[in-house]
Amino acid sequence: MTATSLLGEIADVGRDRKRGGYSRHAFDQAEGELRTWFVERAQRLSLDVETDRNGNIWAWWGTPGPDAVVTGSHLDSVPGGGAFDGPLGVVSALDAVEILQAKGFRPGKPFAVVVFAEEEGGRFGVPCLGSRLLTGTIDADKARALKDPDGITFAEASAKAGHDPERFGADPEALGRIGRFLELHVEQGRGLIDLGSPVAVGDTVIAHGRWRFSFSGQGNHAGATLIGDRHDPMLPAAAVVGAARRVAKATGDGRATVGRLVPTPGGTNVIASTVDLWLDARVPGGDRTRALVAELSALAKEAAAEEGCLVEIAEESYSDTVTFDAKLRDDLGKWLGGAPELPTGAGHDAGILAGFVPAGMLYVRNPTGVSHAPEEFAEAEDVDHGARALATVLEHMST
Template identity: 30%
Template sequence: MRINIHRLLMDIDRYAAYGKNEYGGVTRPSFSPADHEVRQLFIEEITEMGMQVTIDGAANIWGRYKGAGKKEGSIVIGSHLDSVPNGGKYDGPLGVLMAKEIVKSLIESNIRLDHDIEIVSFTAEESNDFNLSTFGSRSFVGRITAEMVEGARDLKGARLSDELIKVNGGLDKFGMMKNMHSEKKAFIELHIEQGQRLENANISMAVINSVVGTYRSTVRVLGQSNHSGTTMMNDRKDALTAASEMILAVERYCSDKGNVVGTVGKLTVSPNAANIIPGQIDFILEVRAEKSETIQETVEAIQEVWREIATRREVEIQQEVFLNQKPEVLDQDVVTCLVETAKEMNEPCLILPSMAVHDAAHMASVTKSAMVFVKSIDGKSHCPEEYSHPDDIEKAGNLILHGIINLDHILSEY
C-alpha cells in the first residue's frame, strides 16, 4: 500500500491558491480571510471522507477516522495550514494534507486500524501579530491558558478571543482540550526540514528525536537623539551604532559554536529620520540550542559583551524575556518504530534534532510524539522558493503510513 503522490501534489497546489500573492508566495496568516477559506475547505473535505470533525477552544481542527475498536484512543497525524507572509506552499500544509492522504489510502484499501486515526490542523503555528506562535498546540496542551488569551490583541487592536469565535473556537471551549489529552496515544508530524542536512547527506528523510529550546527577549538600547549635523562624532550617544555592535557580537559568538544559533531578526529605529542621531533601538534577540545549559551560557556570554559595549558607548540596555522554551526530547518508542519501519522499507533515513520548534514539541508533553522531516531543496523555507521533490515527499509519506500501521500493532506494548 502506498500513498497517491499525484493526488497529494494536486492538493498542495490547490490549497496554495488560498492566499497566493503577486510575488508567487503564499500569505495566509491565521484568522485572515484566506485562512478562513482554507479552514472551511479542509473541514468540508474531511467531512466528505466520513471523518468526525471536532473544533476545540483554540480552533484546532480534528478529524477522526474510526478504527476497529480493538484498542482505545487514537494515533494522530497532522501539522498546520497557516503560513508566514510570502511563504512557501509546503511548510505546514504538507503535514496536514499528507495526513489527509494517508487516511484516504487507508479508506481505499478498506483498512481500519485497532486504534482510531485522527488528523489535526493546529491553529496559528507560525509567528503572528498576537505574539503567540505554535498557539494551537500550546493551547491544547495547557501551555497557553484562557487567561493568557483574554487580553491578547494584534497590532490593529483585534482581540484574539473574538477571532477564535469566528472560526468556531472560543475561551468557553478551552476546558474541553484537557479532557481530550488521554485519548491521544501518539502524534506524528511530517514537515519539510527547512535546512540542508538531508540534502548534504543526499537522503530523502529523517526521523526527529528532539526539538531545540528557544530563548527570546526584547532588547531596548537607549542613547541620545540629537542633531546629526551639529553633534560631533565624539559627542554622540548613538543607540543604532551601539545596537549594531551588539548584533555583530551575537553573530560572532554563535559562529564559534557548532550547536547553537543566535539571531536578531526584528529591529525598530527611533526616531528614524535622516538628520537625527538614533536615540532608541528596539530589537528581539533569539537563541536556539539542543540543551538548556547551552542556551543559558550563550545568553550570559552575549550579555557580558553587551555590558562592555554599553559602558564604552554610554548607552543603557533594557531587556525583558518573553520566551524561554526548553528543549524537548521526543518519544524514543515512536522514533524507534519509525526508524525500524524505514529499514523494513529499505529506505535510508537519518536521526536528527529539529532546529525549529514545531507542534510536535508541545504535543510531547501529553502523548508520545515524534516527527519526520523531508528533504528541502537548497534548505529554503519561509519563501516562495520553498520546495521538496515529489520522490522525497512520497518516501516520507509512505514511511508515516506504514509507521502508524506498525505503531498501531505495538502501541499497547509500551
C-alpha cells in the first residue's frame, strides 16, 4: 500500500459537513476510528502496538529499547481542517516501513512509529498534549482539567475512551527510549512552491503561543438599554481583534490571529455579559512573541476600562523558538541529495520533543500553500515521493 492509498482508506472518517474538511478531535468518535485503523494497519506489518500512559500509540518494529529511531505524527485535526495535516506523517511512516520490509531491510536499532494524542488542541485548547504530557512540559492536573466547548474535561473524555487519566504525566521511560525522532508533515505554507522542490528539511519553529482574553461587563437588553448606559464587553474584544492585525503587521514578520470568539449568552438581541477570545501569536526571534502579547494586553485593559468592563488574560500554551538538531538536519539533507531547509511558523510534536531528544522534520509540498482549511493539499506524486524519502532516511538512521 502506498501513502496515497492509505490516505484514501481514511478519507471518509471525520468529514465535517458544516465546515467542510475534517473535524477529528482527541477521543471523539472520528479520532477513535482512526486510532483503530492505525492499530490494524500496524499489525498487518507485524508491528507490536502499545498505548502509553498518555494515550500515545506506539507501533514497534522489533523489541522496544533505548536509542530507538522513532517517526510519526498525529491523527487529530483542527475544526474543519485538511486531509493531510497529521495523517500524512502517519501514513508515510507506515508506507516507509512497508518499503523497507519489502527490500528485506531490518533495523539495527529499536524502531517505532508513534501517533501522538491531541496535537492540534482542536478540542481542549492546548496543542501537542500527548507530547507535552510525555515530556512533562504540561502539568498533568492542568491537562486533566482542560474542558472542551461542551464542558467535558480531558480526563472525562479520555476515561470514556478507555484511558486512565490518573496515569497522565511525565513518562521518562517512554521518553528515554527515543534516540532520534523524525516527523514528516505536509508543508503549511508556500516555501516548497517557491523552491520547486517536493520535499524539504525542517530548520526552525517560530516561538508561538495561545492566550485567552476574558472580558466581563453587564448583560442587558439590546433595545431597552441606552448606549450611554452600557458596559458591553464586545467592544473591547472587538478592539483586540482589530489591534492584533495592526500590532503584528508593525513587527514586519509577526503573526497574530483571533480565530475563536465566544459571547455569553450569545443572543442576537442581548448585550453580552462576557466575551472570551483566543489569541494565537507567533513572532520569530527571542521574546518578540511575548512582547507582542504584552502590547495587546495593555491595549485590552485600556479598552475594557473605557467601556467600564474588566478583562482577565491567561496564557494557555507557549513554545519558545525551536532549532532542530543540527547533526540530524545536516544528515537528512545529505541523505536526500541536498534537499532545501525551511523554517516554519507551525508548531509540531517534533518541536516539543526537540527540547529533550535529537529531533527533525521533513515537509512535503502543498501546492495550495493553504493549511488548517479544506483547501490543504498535496499531489499524489509528492505524497509518495515523501514516503520514499522518509524510508531512505529511516534506513540510514536505523543502520
